[in-house]
Amino acid sequence: MIKVVLLGSGNVAYHLALALKSAPNIELVQRYSRNDSSNAYFDADIPFTDDLRNLERADIYVIAIKDDAIEDVSGKLSDVGGLVVHTSGSIPVDLLHPGLRRGVLYPVQTLSLLQKIDFREVPLAIEVENPADESLLLELSSSLSNHVYKLSSAEREKLHVSAVFANNFSNFMFICAASFCAENNIPFDILKPMILETGKKVQYLNPIEAQTGPARRNDQLVINRHLHELEGERHEIYKLLSAAITTFYQPKMNQHGEKL
């Protein structure tokens, strides 16, 4: 039985609490949060404290709090003895307080309170500073998910950059579409099935194969007509992305100008 103390009250802590509770070989012995306003969301039988001096003894302390508070909170855990992991994609392992046994357990998913999720399908990127801690964190993470990846802090940083493109920027493309629809009195609902399919397609098809549209086929007539419809930032975005796509699919030439 792996004893775990969970620190946090946000979306990641919420989903982790559910996953930790339902794993057979894990005991969630306590949850800490600065204040108890979030308690309504959490299972009432998880022992709770709002005082870092009252933490229970555990094998692993999981810090699922805002990035900018991780360093500070970890500094107050110097006596705990167990392995201390944070859950952030963008914070290196060594931002945790130096005296600790340090590691990372980063769930690579966009988690919100509203949305039920099968945590066993959430990829976990894990890291430990001390090789002696690896088997413990591996046991914990593979009890939570079927998809565990060992990544260094440097690799996790690259993954996080990729996640910004894959999630943040693609969602902003949906915002551009939705707001352009709204301005033109076109129901955004028309595009929702296509958006869902765009995400589904990538599950089995390389996105390089899935790309379609005027930029992919270098249809400058349509591109220019669309640019004429757009102003400001959306114009700039359309222009830059169309040029990037066209370049990406341009036939590569050798030094004699022959197609490769």
Add this chain to the structure above:
Amino acid sequence: MIKVVLLGSGNVAYHLALALKSAPNIELVQRYSRNDSSNAYFDADIPFTDDLRNLERADIYVIAIKDDAIEDVSGKLSDVGGLVVHTSGSIPVDLLHPGLRRGVLYPVQTLSLLQKIDFREVPLAIEVENPADESLLLELSSSLSNHVYKLSSAEREKLHVSAVFANNFSNFMFICAASFCAENNIPFDILKPMILETGKKVQYLNPIEAQTGPARRNDQLVINRHLHELEGERHEIYKLLSAAITTFYQPKMNQHGEKL
């Protein structure tokens, strides 16, 4: 019974043929294609011709061919009598030959041969030039899909611009993520569940609410660290999109510099 002749051999024609065949009040009387190389994909009992002079009589002729061939092919249908519709998002209705009863039936979905799709869930944007043809095209389209929208050519052009953002550009964000992962030996599989969830979220949550990440929270430290990792076009794209997101979420001020 609505008699339909389908022209085309690509992805849209393929999915339309399946949907037309399975609708109870539609008879798919014939399919035309310039050549018969695509026939293997299509139901063998759909009568086929590769000669536009041999088209059967029908109530509706559905032209599901490449954009740049629509004008030319429609010019050869001047004797057909029935309603002639094309299926393109980006071609106005009046590019069809002037002598025809003209209309549009645009399936707003990314369709590929590989992927099975529930056509009843594919939104259809329809248009007729002559109001007398509306009930016929409405009957056909609502026999194929639960989601039929009447849009003018001008509105369909705006919708198509939005679809470029929603599908083409979001897919290119997946390409950026996948290629950056590949260059850094990180399996792209780690990001696939997040990509699927990004598309699912928009089905019930406004993308403006769903946005997360460093640009949303105006975290310039992380943005600059990420920019440092990126070169060339991906650098430009990250910079432009982060700035656009940050601006989008900046608190709006009145003329006295007070938050609105």
